[in-house]
Amino acid sequence: MRTERTPAAAGGVEQAEKQAVAALFQEGRLGEIVERATKLTVLHPGDAYGWTVLSAAMLRQGRNEQAVAPLRRALDIAPEQAGLYSNLGLALFGLGRTEEAMACFDRALGIDPQAVGARNNRGNALEAGGRLEEARQEYEASLAIAPDQPRTLYNLANTLYALGRPAEAVPRYQAALALCPDYAYALANCGVALMALGRAAEAEDCARRALRLEPGLVEARILLANTLLGRGYPAEALTVVEAGLDLTPGPELRRLFVAGLRGQPSPAPGTPRRERLLAALTEPWGRSVEVAAVVSPMLEADPAIAGCLERALAAWPGRLTAQDLYGPAGPGAVAGDALLCAWLDAGPASSPALERFLTLARSCLLAQAAADEPHVRDVTPAAKRVTAFHAALARQCRVNEYVFQVTAEEEVAVAVLRDCLADALAGCGLIAPSWVLAAAAYGPLRAVPGHAGLLERPWPEAVGRVLTQQLVEPAAEQELRGRIPALTPIEDDVSRLVRRQYEENPYPRWVLPAPAEAPTSLAANLRERFPRADLAGVPDGPTLDVLVAGCGTGQHSLETARAYLGARVLAVDLSLTSLCYARRKALEQGVGNIEYAQADLLRLGGLGRDFDLVESSGVLHHLADPAEGWRTLVPLVRPGGVMRIGLYSRLARRGIAKVRQMITDRGLAATPETIRAFRQELLDMPWEPSWGRFLLGDFFSSSGCRDLLFHVQEHCLDLLEIKTFCLENGLRVLGLEAEPEVIAAYCARFPDDPAAVDLGNWHAFEADNPDTFLNMYQFWVQRTA
Ligand SMILES: C[S@@+](CC[C@H](N)C(=O)[O-])C[C@H]1O[C@@H](n2cnc3c(N)ncnc32)[C@H](O)[C@@H]1O
Structure with missing residues (x-):
């Protein structure tokens, strides 16, 4: 925000002195000005000049509080100075005293309507308070008086x-x-606006020029990386991002680092990129499971792992000895790979090839456990690394809910191992770590009699983490069962069936959420997502009441609770097991603004509460009648409030529909064994292009696979049905979530719909691009009626 240069009052201070002070201002020597001006106020207390200069220098130093008193003294002497009121307003605004500040700006403009400084300051205050339309008018008025003000033009453009x-x-x-021309911020923001208009080449040019002027300008770097990604140059984007990460690490650059890594070769061990990749996976720099999906092809191509993969795939479905799988170095050949271990820990491992290698690695672990004497301990560093790898493998098996293929021989060997463990626990006998890890890799340790005794023994750190995952965390969730209230009965037949599925298979299985960014208002969040949307009336205040209807295991509700200023979230679901997982994870992440409750969303009409934002993603299509469920939620949204809805696309799921039909025709029940076996069949079948990318995510855990292919109840919709629902229920579309290149393609095809909100157009677009909404239609609507 700019400060106003204030003319001195007549009399008192000498002209030469004023010239000297003006020169100091030119040179920005604010400390000296404060010193000099303080003396002037002592020598000439009745002259407004000293007070004016003192306050102006203090304002520039950011000393708003100290500037107030000299400004008031100056105003006592020269009460008709518009500039003094403008500066007083500035100081008060800086102190958060917005109403008093606005009164000062008004007073300044009352004295001199042409005072552009006061207009600009008033515009800034309005803009900061979210009163954008008024801010725009103020800037326009200022520019009508003095058109050549770059800063005001910039502020107007931002508004x-x-x-x-x-x-x-x-x-x-x-x-x-x-x-x-050297206004780097204006260049960067101009680029952002050009990008929103689909003028990517011009945007890229702006970003490059801005970065030449100011390499630390993160907005310009983000823009340049986005334009490069959009043009299909991830390697170049990555270079731009990495240079930025060295200068100004931040969440957006980290997200772009992960995006830029897609399709890149595996960075060599010891390189900065490898280190960053590890940080991205463990901190994480996106949802851990999504970062892991980017890492999968790199691991597949990693020279040490690629050899193991080749041997595993050649032997499949046969098992190999450790020597034959890993080569002469044994498991140590891959065990020291921190990236592999972190990847195993990040969520269900989504790579068919690596899954087969890991399935064989697990069978080697089982063989090792069968051979290990009970006193065996991992004493050497190499043995410790192998234990850590096996522990990560066991944790992976738990997180994917034992989805890997198991042979009959393995089942027998595991039963023997569990008996050995139980005997040792009962008789206080010695237990080798490999026994625990192998048992944990094939089934829950809770199934081993006397398992609580495992927690009373000392273990290597990696084994301890397996025990935490398998024994401590489930016990904590069990404890929470009695503490989650039930808001409604669950009586609907379909709701009961669906509840049962998610009690058995909570969804999704996630490890770490996307990192928290600085929370914003809902309106600001949507402006980021949909730069050209009409967001009039969208809640923009410092608090937000949110309902998440069908929160599942809580990844999404946790991210929502962190995303918005003053968010107060009610998250409901049918499945108590899912809710307990969600609650434990919220506690683990230190998120306290979510209230979890068990409820059937169909019965939420009687809740007696309403919300600024209602989210229901991946839920309504599991109701007997999705429209009925959606209609129940609409009145819970305050007028002007927003819904974020996620629904299956019939077209995008056409391939999945065929697989589901296969399952129905064969009468396959959704048991863990059937899911395990059917997955392997699918992996062996010739690739069906219409399966799309679905093999990339949910397929890699039992719960995910059940949700994806074996669901007890699902509907698919198209965008015309959704459009009709919106029209009939007073909902206005604010935007559809899609990759930037998809939005750009849509805008190129439908230039008359720059906000990209016409669902009829989108329906036509989808017909020609049937895989556009593989991950569901995710869209935002505003309640207008
Ligand atoms: C596929 S999961 C989606 C979870 C979460 N929204 C997400 O995107 O991660 C569907 C969830 O909706 C819940 N659900 C389905 N029907 C429901 C209903 N009638 N009332 C409340 N929750 C329901 C299920 O229990 C399940 O946890």
Whole structure:
């Protein structure tokens, strides 16, 4: 925000002194000005000049509080100075005293309607308070008086962009740049607005110019990386991002690092990129399971692992000895790979080839456990690394709910191992770590009689983590069961069936959520997502009441609770098991603004509460009648409030529909054994293009696979049905979630719908691009009626 240069009051201070002070201002020597001005106020207390200069220097130093008193003294002497009121407003605004500040700006403009400084300051205050339309008018008024103000043009452009009017913002940025070509911020923001208009080449040019001027300008770097990614140059984008990560690490650059890694070769051990990759996976820099999906092809190509994969795939479905699987170095050949261990820990491992290698690695672990004497301990560093790898493998097996193939021989050997463990626990006998790890890799340790005794013994750290995952965390969830209230009865037949499925198979199985970013208002969040949407009336305040209907295991509700300023979240689900997982994870993540409750969303009409935002993603299509469920939720949204809905696309799931039909025709029940066996059959079948990318995510855990292919109840919809529902229920579309290149393709095809909200157009677009919504239609609507 700019400060106003205030003319001195007449009399008192000498002209030469004023000139000297003006020179100091020019040079930005604020400390000296404060010293000099303080003396002037002592020598000439009745002259407004000293007080004015003192306060102006203090304002520039950011000392708002100290500036107030000299400003008031100056105003006592010269009460008709518009600039003094403007500066007083500035100081008060900086102190959070917005109403008093606005009164000062008004007073300044009452004295001198042409005072552009006061107008600009008033505009800034309005903009910061979210009163964008008024801010726009103020800037326009200021520019009508003095058109050549680059900063005001820039502020006006920013406001227009925030109002969803990038086409009007661009010429204002350009006007600012014509006056001030080295204005790096204007260049960067101009690029962002151009990008929103689909003018990617111009946006890229702006980003490059801005970065040349200011390499630390993170907005420009993000823009450049996005344009490069959009043009299909991930390697170049990655270079831009990595340079930025060295200068200004931040969540957006980290997200782009993960995006840029897609399809890149595996970084060599010891390189900075490898280190970053490990951080991205463990901190994590996105949802851990999603970062892991990017890492999978790198691991497949890793020279040490690739050899194991080759041997595993050649032997499949046969098992190999450790020597034959790993080569002469044994498991140590891969066990020291921190990336592999972190990947195993990040969530269900989504790679068919690696799954087969890991299935064989697990069988080697079982063989080792059968051979290990009970006193065997991992004493050497190499043995410790192998234990850590086996522990990560066991944790992976638990998180994917034992989805790997098991042979009859393995089942027998595991039963023997469990008996040995139980005997040792009962008789206080010695237990080798490999026994625990192998048993944990084939089934829950809780099934071993006397398992609590495992927690009383000392273990290597890696084994301890397996025990935490398998014994401590489930016990904590069990403990929470009695503490989650039931808000409604669950009586509907389909709700009961669906509940049963998710009690047995909570969804999704997740490990770490996406990192928290600085929370924003809902309106600001949506402006980021949908730069050209009309967001009039969307909640923009410092608090937000949110309902998550069908929160599952809580990954999504936790991210929502962190995303919004002052969010107060009620998250409900049918499945108590899912809710307990969600609650434990929220405690683990230190998130306290979520209230979990068991409820059937069909009965939420009687809740007596309403919300600014209602989210229901991947839920309504599991009701007997999705429209009935959606209709129940609409009145819970306050007028002007927003819904985020996720629904299956009939077209995108056409391949999955065929697989589901196969399952129905064969009368396959959704048991763990059937799911395990059927997955392997699918993996062996010739690839069906219409299966799309579905093999990439949910397929890799039992619960996910059941949700994906074996669901007890699902409907698919199309965008015309959704459009009709919105029209009939007073809902206005704010935007559809899609990759930037998809939005760009849509906008190129439908230039008359720059906000990309016409579901009829999107329906036509989807017909030609049937895999667009493989991950569901995820869209935002506003309640207008
Ligand atoms: C596929 S999961 C989606 C979970 C979560 N929304 C997400 O995206 O991660 C579907 C969830 O909806 C819940 N659900 C289905 N029907 C419901 C209903 N009538 N009332 C409340 N929850 C329901 C299920 O219990 C399940 O946890």
